[in-house]
Amino acid sequence: xxxxxxxxxxxxxxxxxxxxxxxxxxxxxxxxxxxxxxxxxxxxxxxxxxxxxxxxxxxxxxxxxxxxxxxxxxxxxxxxxxxxxxxxxxxxxxxxxxxxxxxxxxxxxxxxxxxxxxxxxxxxxxxxxxxxxxxxxxxxxxxxxxxxxxxxxxxxxxxxxxxxxxxxxxxxxxxxxxxxxxxxxxxxxxxxxxxxxxxxxxxxxxxxxxxxxxxxxxxxxxxxxxxxxxxxxxxxxxxxxxxxxxxxxxxxxxxxxxxxxxxxxxxxxxxxxxxxxxxxxxxxxxxxxxxxxxxxxxxxxxxxxxxxxxxxxxxxxxxxxxxxxxxxxxxxxxxxxxx
Amino acid sequence: xxxxxxxxxxxxxxxxxxxxxxxxxxxxxxxxxxxxxxxxxxxxxxxxxxxxxxxxxxxxxxxxxxxxxxxxxxxxxxxxxxxxxxxxxxxxxxxxxxxxxxxxxxxxxxxxxxxxxxxxxxxxxxxxxxxxxxxxxxxxxxxxxxxxxxxxxxxxxxxxxxxxxxxxxxxxxxxxxxxxxxxxxxxxxxxxxxxxxxxxxxxxxxxxxxxxxxxxxxxxxxxxxxxxxxxxxxxxxxxxxxxxxxxxxxxxxxxxxxxxxxxxxxxxxxxxxxxxxxxxxxxxxxxxxxxxxxxxxxxxxxxxxxxxxxxxxxxxxxxxxxxxxxxxxxxxxxxxxxxxxxxxxxxxxxxxxxxxxxxxxxxxxxxxxxxxxxxxxxxx
Numbered sequence: 130x131x132x133x134x135x136x137x138x139x140x141x142x143x144x145x146x147x148x149x150x151x152x153x154x155x156x157x158x159x160x161x162x163x164x165x166x167x168x169x170x171x172x173x174x175x176x177x178x179x180x181x182x183x184x185x186x187x188x189x190x191x192x193x194x195x196x197x198x199x200x201x202x203x204x205x206x207x208x209x210x211x212x213x214x215x216x217x218x219x220x221x222x223x224x225x226x227x228x229x230x231x232x233x234x235x236x237x238x239x240x241x242x243x244x245x246x247x248x249x250x251x252x253x254x255x256x257x258x259x260x261x262x263x264x265x266x267x268x269x270x271x272x273x274x275x276x277x278x279x280x281x282x283x284x285x286x287x288x289x290x291x292x293x294x295x296x297x298x299x300x301x302x303x304x305x306x307x308x309x310x311x312x313x314x315x316x317x318x319x320x321x322x323x324x325x326x327x328x329x330x331x332x333x334x335x336x337x338x339x340x341x342x343x344x345x346x347x348x349x350x351x352x353x354x355x356x357x358x359x360x361x362x363x364x365x366x367x368x369x370x371x372x373x374x375x376x377x378x379x380x381x382x383x384x385x386x387x388x389x390x391x392x393x394x395x396x397x398x399x400x401x402x403x404x405x406x407x408x409x410x411x412x413x414x415x416x417x418x419x420x421x422x423x424x425x426x427x428x429x430x431x432x433x434x435x436x437x438x439x440x441x442x443x444x445x446x447x448x449x450x451x452x453x454x455x456x457x458x459x460x461x462x463x464x465x466x467x468x
Numbered sequence: 469x470x471x472x473x474x475x476x477x478x479x480x481x482x483x484x485x486x487x488x489x490x491x492x493x494x495x496x497x498x499x500x501x502x503x504x505x506x507x508x509x510x511x512x513x514x515x516x517x518x519x520x521x522x523x524x525x526x527x528x529x530x531x532x533x534x535x536x537x538x539x540x541x542x543x544x545x546x547x548x549x550x551x552x553x554x555x556x557x558x559x560x561x562x563x564x565x566x567x568x569x570x571x572x573x574x575x576x577x578x579x580x581x582x583x584x585x586x587x588x589x590x591x592x593x594x595x596x597x598x599x600x601x602x603x604x605x606x607x608x609x610x611x612x613x614x615x616x617x618x619x620x621x622x623x624x625x626x627x628x629x630x631x632x633x634x635x636x637x638x639x640x641x642x643x644x645x646x647x648x649x650x651x652x653x654x655x656x657x658x659x660x661x662x663x664x665x666x667x668x669x670x671x672x673x674x675x676x677x678x679x680x681x682x683x684x685x686x687x688x689x690x691x692x693x694x695x696x697x698x699x700x701x702x703x704x705x706x707x708x709x710x711x712x713x714x715x716x717x718x719x720x721x722x723x724x725x726x727x728x729x730x731x732x733x734x735x736x737x738x739x740x741x742x743x744x745x746x747x748x749x750x751x752x753x754x755x756x757x758x759x760x761x762x763x764x765x766x767x768x769x770x771x772x773x774x775x776x777x778x779x780x781x782x783x784x785x786x787x788x789x790x791x792x793x794x795x796x797x798x799x800x801x802x803x804x805x806x807x808x809x810x811x812x813x814x815x816x817x818x819x820x821x822x823x824x825x826x827x828x829x830x831x832x833x834x835x836x837x838x839x840x841x842x843x844x845x846x847x848x
Contacts, residue, residue: 169789169794169801169802170801170803170804171805172806172807172810176805177803178806179566179569180569181575181639206634208792209802211790214694218792305801310813333810334810
């Protein structure tokens with residue numbers, strides 16, 4: 130409770146601190162390191178490996194921004210946060226940018242003074258439940274005990290869903306996804322609810338995945354994306370266009386492997402030329418040099434490469450592209466053009 | 469009794485001992501040995517018999533499965549969780565051994581980890597003469613202990629010829645040790661000063677100490693850490709970069725100093741007034757009388773409480789997760805998100821629990837040893 134109050138206080142104070150925090154780009158370049166707010170660990174999105182190196186889908190976006198701004202995708206300091214502390218950390222200036230499975234909402238945008246970056250993962254909230262309970266629809270969950278992460282939109286969606294359907298539930302409050310898995314597998318709650326992407330990996334991690342099902346209902350829209358503080362439009366632009374560049378690179382077939390070749394000289398495709406700075410100087414508009422996007426792409430690859438490496442069908446998480454396919458392939462991933 | 473026996477068995481036999489110095493007979497066979505021990509301790513009354521049987525039953529129920537899970541049916545090597553599952557149904561310790569370095573060093577750069585090892589060895593060398601007064605060359609050892617914090621700080625943080633390592637790379641056991649030991653080392657003297665200040669006759673010092681202690685005791689540590697990590701940036705001039713670990717160290721030290729002060733005040737109040745008056749009568753000034761007469765007695769009384777505070781502080785280091793530093797628990801939780809290993813929470817929590825148990829149990833045993841060594845009164 131106290132933490133939430135502090136979060137509110139932090140958001141309020143950020144208004145006064147804003148003037149001091151313009152010039153994030155200069156701060157980051159002077160520091161030589163990007164402070165990126167991530168989770169304490171969500172499989173596939175952000176977690177340290179056995180050598181202490183952070184990997185994951187969200188992590189890749191941090192590295193892409195660092196590569197664009199600092200020229201090196203390794204120059205990132207990861208700031209692990211819980212669902213409650215993430216915005217305070219960003220607003221207080223301890224973090225420069227946030228990539229933490231964070232749903233864009235109006236109140237976060239306006240009230241918490243965040244500027245959201247383009248959505249990098251379209252998600253929705255689902256339910257994971259034991260097969261033996263014989264429940265096949267979320268509408269039958271009346272009276273269930275449900276493990277739910279505090280301080281998240283899933284908490285609010287859940288309350289809405291049960292209210293609309295005139296049902297009651299017993300919340301079991303948890304702090305992190307990992308705690309949710311532990312509580313659910315120890316039978317302390319009947320149902321675990323979080324974003325569907327998290328549920329897939331949770332189910333894969335259970336002792337006997339076939340004994341659990343994910344209910345068909347998706348009860349919310351969860352557009353996950355990065356965010357920066359209000360008050361520094363240049364920094365917001367840089368972050369936004371790095372995310373767009375990663376998405377556009379997939380559309381144009383630019384990969385980590387061929388980006389150097391494409392960037393060496395102007396080719397036939399003007400879109401690729403503009404993206405990689407071989408034609409015009411788009412980078413100057415956001416305070417960077419011509420090669421900003423080329424550096425970002427060579428650090429982490431395009432959207433498809435990062436997706437497949439971290440959360441795609443060949444990983445233990447095994448998520449299909451689904452809604453997150455490029456608009457050219459029938460998905461809704463659609464980035465504004467660079468021109 | 470004995471004489472009667474003797475005369476009864478045979479007055480004609482000459483005893484093989486000097487009269488009046490009969491050697492002790494061995495105790496009756498039913499009062500010694502394992503059988504007697506069992507009878508005395510486990511089966512002495514009907515209630516105890518029932519308890520013993522119940523305990524054996526529960527041990528039988530709990531012990532074999534846990535041992536199976538932990539050792540006999542556990543996998544110690546393997547590439548990932550599936551490899552573990554293929555070999556054994558029990559614990560998958562391969563996960564812990566793969567992650568052991570991460571648990572130990574956190575994110576400390578691999579090529580510089582020898583500096584952490586060296587600091588740890590020096591720590592042991594520095595601590596032994598403080599803990600045991602029969603250590604050879606103790607005087608030099610104590611001098612070394614005085615300079616050790618500077619050496620360790622230099623080794624861990626770098627600079628002056630070593631590669632600088634930013635403190636946010638600290639993690640795992642080394643972070644717990646850095647925070648725990650710094651907190652313990654600085655909170656004791658600070659706590660003593662605060663306790664003396666609270667008893668002082670000088671109003672300004674007294675008011676300051678009382679309000680400090682009451683403030684610290686009125687606020688949870690997690691709040692202080694949170695303020696240190698995020699709120700501080702609002703109050704400091706923009707552009708100030710105040711090391712995060714340093715903020716944590718200061719907050720943890722101040723926090724436990726507040727508690728320490730109250731523990732020591734308990735000790736001070738147990739000293740009879742006569743002791744203060746006697747030291748005044750000896751002509752001792754305030755500091756010598758405290759150092760020579762009052763504090764040695766007060767601290768001795770307070771040992772259990774002091775160690776209690778130390779242990780609490782040591783365990784509270786896990787709260788640093790709230791400000792984005794990963795202690796062993798945080799490392800463990802983050803490791804559980806590795807897709808190769810997810811779902812092994814029992815192994816991780818047991819391992820971290822073992823680490824904390826070993827450290828805290830050692831502290832509590834040392835405190836018992838110290839109490840026994842300083843025992844001067846009659847035992848009750």
